[in-house]
Amino acid sequence: MSATGRRYASAAGALALVVAFAWLVAQQPLWERALSAIFPGSANPVYPGVTLADLVVRHLAIVGFSSGLTMLVGIPLGVWVTRPSGADFREVVAAAVDFGQTFPPIAVLALMVPILGFGLGPAIVALFLYGLFPVVSNTVAGIEGVPRTLVDAARGMGMGRARILLTLEVPLAARVIMAGVRTSVVINIGTATVAAAVGAGGLGDPIIRGINVQNFAYVLQGATAAALLAVVADSLLAVTERLLTPRGLEA
Amino acid sequence: MIRLTEVTKRYGETLAVDRISLEVPTGEVSVLIGPSGCGKTTTLRMINRLIEPTSGLIEIDGEDVMSVSPEELRRRIGYVIQSVGLFPHLTVAENIATVPRLLGWKRERIASRVRELLAVVGLEPAEYAEKYPRQLSGGQAQRVGVARALAADPPVLLMDEPFGAVDPLTRERLQAAFERIQREVRKTVVLVTHDVDEAIRLGDRIALMRTGRLEQYDAPEALLDHPASKFVHDFVGADRALKRLGRVRVADVMRTDVVMTADGTRKIDVAACSGGRFVYLVDDDGVLEGWVDCRVLAAGTPAEEAGTRVDWREAAATPDTTLKDALSQMLGLGFRDLAVVDDRGRLLGEVSLRAIEQTMSGSDAHVSNLAEGEVLGAPADTGEGEVE
Ligand SMILES: Nc1ncnc2c1ncn2[C@@H]1O[C@H](COP(=O)(O)OP(=O)(O)OP(=O)(O)O)[C@@H](O)[C@H]1O
Numbered sequence: 100m101s102a103t104g105r106r107y108a109s110a111a112g113a114l115a116l117v118v119a120f121a122w123l124v125a126q127q128p129l130w131e132r133a134l135s136a137i138f139p140g141s142a143n144p145v146y147p148g149v150t151l152a153d154l155v156v157r158h159l160a161i162v163g164f165s166s167g168l169t170m171l172v173g174i175p176l177g178v179w180v181t182r183p184s185g186a187d188f189r190e191v192v193a194a195a196v197d198f199g200q201t202f203p204p205i206a207v208l209a210l211m212v213p214i215l216g217f218g219l220g221p222a223i224v225a226l227f228l229y230g231l232f233p234v235v236s237n238t239v240a241g242i243e244g245v246p247r248t249l250v251d252a253a254r255g256m257g258m259g260r261a262r263i264l265l266t267l268e269v270p271l272a273a274r275v276i277m278a279g280v281r282t283s284v285v286i287n288i289g290t291a292t293v294a295a296a297v298g299a300g301g302l303g304d305p306i307i308r309g310i311n312v313q314n315f316a317y318v319l320q321g322a323t324a325a326a327l328l329a330v331v332a333d334s335l336l337a338v339t340e341r342l343l344t345p346r347g348l349e350a
Numbered sequence: 351m352i353r354l355t356e357v358t359k360r361y362g363e364t365l366a367v368d369r370i371s372l373e374v375p376t377g378e379v380s381v382l383i384g385p386s387g388c389g390k391t392t393t394l395r396m397i398n399r400l401i402e403p404t405s406g407l408i409e410i411d412g413e414d415v416m417s418v419s420p421e422e423l424r425r426r427i428g429y430v431i432q433s434v435g436l437f438p439h440l441t442v443a444e445n446i447a448t449v450p451r452l453l454g455w456k457r458e459r460i461a462s463r464v465r466e467l468l469a470v471v472g473l474e475p476a477e478y479a480e481k482y483p484r485q486l487s488g489g490q491a492q493r494v495g496v497a498r499a500l501a502a503d504p505p506v507l508l509m510d511e512p513f514g515a516v517d518p519l520t521r522e523r524l525q526a527a528f529e530r531i532q533r534e535v536r537k538t539v540v541l542v543t544h545d546v547d548e549a550i551r552l553g554d555r556i557a558l559m560r561t562g563r564l565e566q567y568d569a570p571e572a573l574l575d576h577p578a579s580k581f582v583h584d585f586v587g588a589d590r591a592l593k594r595l596g597r598v599r600v601a602d603v604m605r606t607d608v609v610m611t612a613d614g615t616r617k618i619d620v621a622a623c624s625g626g627r628f629v630y631l632v633d634d635d636g637v638l639e640g641w642v643d644c645r646v647l648a649a650g651t652p653a654e655e656a657g658t659r660v661d662w663r664e665a666a667a668t669p670d671t672t673l674k675d676a677l678s679q680m681l682g683l684g685f686r687d688l689a690v691v692d693d694r695g696r697l698l699g700e701v702s703l704r705a706i707e708q709t710m711s712g713s714d715a716h717v718s719n720l721a722e723g724e725v726l727g728a729p730a731d732t733g734e735g736e737v738e
């Protein structure tokens with residue numbers, strides 16, 4: 100198959116996965132039947148009051164906001180420390196994002212509540228900080244992986260710094276940057292379940308409630324949906340990564 | 351014209367370039383050569399301000415380069431580096447279009463310029479324009495690098511070891527291509543190399559550097575004949591007469607009145623030889639296929655057996671080949687005469703060992719004698735071994 104053909108095929112595959120997931124999530128009766136079958140002793144195996152689809156949408160909102168913020172801040176931050184103006188801050192930024200990832204998000208949540216109250220606010224801050232590391236470090240690695248001789252050739256032909264960044268360094272680093280985004284988002288989907296602890300909602304709700312009331316059908320419900328969501332997001336981002344890889348770099 | 355006046359570049363304690371003054375006349379090629387670390391690259395990169403001089407003046411056509419913004423200056427100066435530096439995510443055409451795009455040329459003008467340049471550097475536009483750099487061989491990439499540097503028709507070209515990273519045969523072809531292009535476009539060129547033969551072949555002048563200082567700046571002949579110091583003498587090497595052959599092209603000494611036939615060996619007899627040593631066999635397009643040795647023919651051998659079939663790519667020179675390369679080709683093949691073909695293999699003439707010898711003795715009798723002893727003793731022709 101041609102390179103273009105492979106690109107389309109993988110994009111189509113990922114889209115099919117998204118559609119299948121959306122369909123599955125919307126089949127509330129199917130979930131009810133399946134959970135009743137797995138937990139025959141349970142009186143109410145299905146998380147009440149809200150459909151799985153609503154939980155998924157809420158989860159996506161949390162992930163979307165926090166990961167969006169991560170990219171919005173992380174990519175420019177990573178680029179900046181590779182510039183002469185930001186080079187001095189490189190170690191500081193590296194240490195800070197590293198700390199952001201090692202610091203347990205559940206603790207960040209707890210610390211944020213007094214400042215931001217319960218709900219979406221602390222969840223987004225915690226997840227944003229937690230996801231920065233792979234985005235920033237991959238951005239730095241991607242930009243620094245662009246051979247110096249290419250930047251040199253570009254300067255020698257009279258390209259300015261901004262143009263070199265936008266037309267040479269970023270396109271050549273895009274694949275590596277995207278790989279960082281992918282890692283960050285996939286981790287975020289799993290980690291976002293703890294956001295339910297501060298009342299942010301999402302797929303963490305049935306998990307936490309299930310643990311509290313000893314109803315493992317709830318836990319299974321939330322965990323399965325979150326895991327499937329992570330798989331789907333991963334494949335979608337893998338395709339994006341591929342589409343962002345310049346043709347000339349394909350094997 | 352490029353003029354450097356007392357140009358110095360200091361890195362802390364190191365004097366990378368130490369008060370260099372030199373002039374490159376418009377349309378000429380000056381070659382910077384010298385041991386590793388002597389300051390060649392630094393000198394070159396100060397001309398387009400990739401490196402800022404510590405002191406001194408650099409002018410292009412009388413204008414101080416420091417008076418122009420670096421970007422604007424660089425768009426007027428072609429720049430070729432050893433690693434080529436083609437952008438891997440862009441096609442060959444897009445790579446060549448880099449500077450014209452920066453200059454805001456119209457789409458059609460860029461497209462036609464790209465086609466024109468690909469042809470100039472010897473790459474078929476239809477075949478190569480849409481390829482990506484990873485699909486090119488080293489030599490092809492280097493050609494694209496040269497095309498990219500020439501794209502906006504800059505008056506000045508800076509080349510840092512442009513033919514350094516390729517095999518000797520490809521290097522020879524690139525040098526020949528460069529000479530041909532330079533004859534047409536007449537750029538003011540500063541070229542850095544490690545290779546004395548390349549400097550002698552391509553340079554109108556050679557600047558020999560040593561630890562940041564300019565040792566001698568002269569025409570290649572002058573450098574060979576009148577080295578300014580022992581360092582220059584040693585750097586150029588002992589085989590100066592042989593090196594001098596690197597200044598002369600096959601085109602200057604070849605005979606064009608050779609006998610050739612497109613009818614194969616059948617009709618060839620001694621009468622067909624008419625004085626020459628060989629009757630050359632060509633195809634209908636004039637492409638060299640082999641030859642018949644008249645002496646063997648005269649000894650009574652039938653033409654079919656006296657014939658030698660060859661691949662012109664291996665057993666012929668081109669008019670741009672230097673006599674030095676032609677000589678080493680002759681020695682390698684054991685020939686005293688070498689067919690001369692164009693770049694598609696069509697027979698143009700022949701160059702003889704005698705003609706090369708005469709060129710040598712014209713400049714240095716001693717070496718000519720030396721060649722007599724060594725070269726003429728070598729088995730002549732295709733190994734029939736008349737000197738056994
Ligand atoms: N950025 C720099 N900082 C410090 N010293 C430098 C720098 N660039 C070059 N030098 C020194 O300046 C001297 C000249 O370097 P340059 O690259 O011009 O040499 P060159 O003649 O091109 O060598 P080569 O043949 O190996 O390419 C060397 O001693 C080198 O170590």
Ligand SMILES: [Mg+2]
Pocket residue numbers: 390391392
């Ligand atoms: Mg150098």
